[in-house]
Amino acid sequence: MKQGGQTVAFHTLGCKLNYSETSTISRILEKEGFSKRDFDDEADVYVINTCSVTDNADKECRHLVRRIQRKAPRSLVVITGCYAQLKPKEIAGIPGVDLVLGTAEKFNIAHHLREFTKGDSAKICSCDIEDISEFNSSYSLNDRTRSFLKVQDGCNYNCSFCTIPLARGKSRSDSISGILARVKELEAEDVQEIVLTGVNLGDFGKYPASHSAEHDRQSNFLQLITELENKTQIARYRISSIEPNLLTNEIIRFVAESKKFMPHFHIPLQSGSNRILGDMRRRYKRELYAERVEEIKSHMPHCAIGADVIVGFPGESEEDFQSTYDFIHSLDVSYLHVFTYSERDHTKALEIKPVVPNGLRHERNKVLRNLSYMKMQHFTNQHAGQKRKVLFERFENHGMMDGYSDNYIKVMIPFRREFANRIVDWTL
Numbered sequence: 001m002k003q004g005g006q007t008v009a010f011h012t013l014g015c016k017l018n019y020s021e022t023s024t025i026s027r028i029l030e031k032e033g034f035s036k037r038d039f040d041d042e043a044d045v046y047v048i049n050t051c052s053v054t055d056n057a058d059k060e061c062r063h064l065v066r067r068i069q070r071k072a073p074r075s076l077v078v079i080t081g082c083y084a085q086l087k088p089k090e091i092a093g094i095p096g097v098d099l100v101l102g103t104a105e106k107f108n109i110a111h112h113l114r115e116f117t118k119g120d121s122a123k124i125c126s127c128d129i130e131d132i133s134e135f136n137s138s139y140s141l142n143d144r145t146r147s148f149l150k151v152q153d154g155c156n157y158n159c160s161f162c163t164i165p166l167a168r169g170k171s172r173s174d175s176i177s178g179i180l181a182r183v184k185e186l187e188a189e190d191v192q193e194i195v196l197t198g199v200n201l202g203d204f205g206k207y208p209a210s211h212s213a214e215h216d217r218q219s220n221f222l223q224l225i226t227e228l229e230n231k232t233q234i235a236r237y238r239i240s241s242i243e244p245n246l247l248t249n250e251i252i253r254f255v256a257e258s259k260k261f262m263p264h265f266h267i268p269l270q271s272g273s274n275r276i277l278g279d280m281r282r283r284y285k286r287e288l289y290a291e292r293v294e295e296i297k298s299h300m301p302h303c304a305i306g307a308d309v310i311v312g313f314p315g316e317s318e319e320d321f322q323s324t325y326d327f328i329h330s331l332d333v334s335y336l337h338v339f340t341y342s343e344r345d346h347t348k349a350l351e352i353k354p355v356v357p358n359g360l361r362h363e364r365n366k367v368l369r370n371l372s373y374m375k376m377q378h379f380t381n382q383h384a385g386q387k388r389k390v391l392f393e394r395f396e397n398h399g400m401m402d403g404y405s406d407n408y409i410k411v412m413i414p415f416r417r418e419f420a421n422r423i424v425d426w427t428l
């Protein structure tokens with residue numbers, strides 16, 4: 001297609017990593033002369049960045065493409081992201097899809113659009129995930145007050161429920177010097193808070209064999225955060241999520257003493273039953289998780305701790321679920337992200353029996369979401385009346401503005417322009 005003067009609109013499904021990548025793809029196309037439009041507006045090109053964790057990725061994609069066809073039937077529809085890598089043919093079969101870009105190709109979108117001529121069937125540009133070793137850096141900008149900076153991608157673990165390694169490939173990282181350079185760019189944009197993101201962030205420091213810098217080859221996550229603390233001007237950092245077995249005492253102590261890293265951890269738990277953790281092929285037992293939480297709280301009693309949990313994993317008996325509930329109830333965590341297990345092709349979990357009926361999966365989800373609500377209320381009440389530093393959002397939302405304290409307590413106040421994108425001492 002001809003370029004220059006064209007318009008493009010984006011829709012992102014899934015995680016923070018996807019948001020940071022959509023933002024980067026958008027900047028790539030803006031440099032090529034595209035102007036950005038809202039997804040609800042008419043555009044020449046629509047890009048949907050998909051997720052493989054979303055339950056109904058296929059249904060959602062079809063729905064979005066139908067919406068596009070109704071408002072802009074002549075436009076070009078590009079589908080990329082994890083689901084596009086995992087099921088390219090299925091996606092290419094959706095009426096209205098023009099171009100499917102796999103994991104390695106999404107950052108070459110400008111080239112693909114240049115070469116593309118609209119035809120009767122969708123074109124697939126994708127390669128085998130085993131062949132992917134490049135790291136493509138990404139960050140989100142301007143969409144929200146916080147910027148999500150991708151520093152690591154892929155995963156070498158083989159959790160039995162997860163398709164991410166099949167969609168994103170082996171664990172690999174950005175170089176520390178590259179990350180420092182990107183942080184400088186974000187400083188220049190007046191970004192106040194950066195959320196370090198990755199698929200398996202604690203595994204930071206793995207590089208493809210072709211990466212030659214010796215300094216990088218010996219780096220790890222603790223070195224990365226130490227350099228960010230010492231060499232950058234950004235006011236606040238958060239660590240998006242870190243596996244309990246990779247969250248060392250050194251990292252916890254570092255955050256406790258840091259001026260820039262916020263007292264907030266998100267640590268996937270997935271189950272409170274050691275038998276289920278084993279079947280999930282997780283690399284820790286619940287005792288280690290409890291130790292991590294205790295260690296954090298002994299250094300930072302005010303620290304927010306979030307946990308991911310999956311309910312309805314195959315073989316999860318009433319007893320297993322109860323022990324998950326009791327375990328979380330006893331833990332000093334502040335909130336949960338609860339996921340209902342759903343079957344994924346090419347995963348080991350498909351072989352585990354008995355399957356938990358769907359209705360029961362949803363009931364268990366509800367029980368844990370209630371527990372999460374209680375935990376969050378308790379955590380918030382513990383800090384009521386305290387003065388904490390709150391970063392307020394840039395944008396007005398129906399006359400109001402949101403902000404988050406250092407320890408991730410949400411504050412909502414009537415919009416005050418002087419607070420936008422600023423850190424304010426605020427009494428909770």
Ligand code: SF4
Pocket residue numbers: 155156157158159162163164165199200243
């Ligand atoms: S650690 Fe496990 S759940 Fe997380 S991305 Fe890797 S394989 Fe998936």
